[in-house]
Amino acid sequence: MSQVLLSAKGLRLAFGGVKAADGIDLDVRHGEFLAIIGPNGAGKTTFINMTTGYLRPQAGRIEFDGKPILGLSPRAIVRRGIGRSFQLPQLFSEHTVLENAALAIAARRGIWSPFTPLLRPRWRDEAMDLLDRFGLRAVAESRADALNEGARKLADIAMAVALEPSLLLMDEPTSGVAAAEKMVIVETLVRVLRSTGVTAVFVEHDMDVVARFADRVAVWSQGRIAALGPPGEVLADPKVRREVIGIAANA
Template sequence: MTALLAARGLRLAFGGVKAADGVDLDVRAGEHLAIIGPNGAGKTTFINMVTGYLKPQAGEIAFEGRPILGLSPRRIVRLGIARSFQLPQLFTEHTVLQNAALAVASRGTFWSAIRPLLDGAHVAEASELLGRFGLSDLAGRRADALNEGARKLADIAMALALKPRLLLMDEPTSGVAASEKMAIVETLVRVLREAGVTAVFVEHDMDVVARFADRVAVWNQGRISALGPPATILEDPAVQRDVIGIRVREGADAAA
């Protein structure tokens, strides 16, 4: 199977902290790849490097065989890589529908479009998209009036509106109430399978990973320490030690 995205020898250090220390990672077309690992290991840094927000000190990244290192975030989006954010980046003074419609409009004949943003075509596509995410009832609400779960979904919907071939999601369920979490995951799995989009997601919740991922990469101290199907990786004693370590630390943070 050919790699949609191929990263080779990525290195990036912030002072003494090695976020990436010689990372090789292939993302296969059509798969859902989870990246897990302790906080501060460099998982988000990987997304930032792929989307052009951060430039690695060494290494190469190729998307569909084409080198993308050094391109601006804008160019990379145009090539077909979209991202969502750990903290949803919505236009808070606009409605959910306007947010989605602007994302739809940004894809196409944006500069020539002097017709209203909220005209038939943009609205139809944006409404249909929000419907797939179960957000139809909230379409008329201002984006800053949503709960965290809906904001997360709207954020991902905006990324998906760009019709990417690769979608990078930074902790799609963090900050969401535990009771809502699995419902959001079910929505995401369904929508992304329907769209047939390749997805990479950073995640801390192993239940989400088990439900969502085709493959799991363990990012530890700037390296990929394990890579494979979830059944194998999540049972791996070394991984369990890392993963359990996260859980204990997060629990301790919450208690503190």
């Protein structure tokens, strides 16, 4: 079995009476693409928020690369090598796409230079190369808030990839994207992530995307993992099809 990169044990978190995490145990292996599926409100985003330090679980522990990360700030967790993208892309809307990418590169290389330009030649080239890999070169000079949803999603993920994480958590990378665009976006995404060797966990509602690109699928239901395994097995499970995919498809 491959080495475990992220290990979550007994995560619990309730918001009032709603159990967003009710004993989550999950190991993410080095290099795999793990899809998280489940109906809205099942606690998928909560898991990402707990892993990235945005929320603190009431019980349980999380280890990354063998070291505990619970209680660390999002900033410290990013520096350990966990990146994330957002369901609603978090781009700097007043900046161009190129500046967004360059700022992410600056965040990795060192932002504390107050009098040398962000778009210095080397960083500009690096940012352009990053955008190229995501198929965003044509919109590099556009303001981030002028992009369509698909490009916004890719730019959001490109910024996370610029930080060179070893684990990338993506919250619904294809939500809000037109059906015709969806597969193109995921193919681009998977190609880039596979080429960098990054381990990926992604929340997804589209079962075609999950079946085609995930190495394993975790099924979330009411704050618990109801099933975990290869997509062929999990997605064929009648209980999952009836109770989760049916709901998820309607969600």
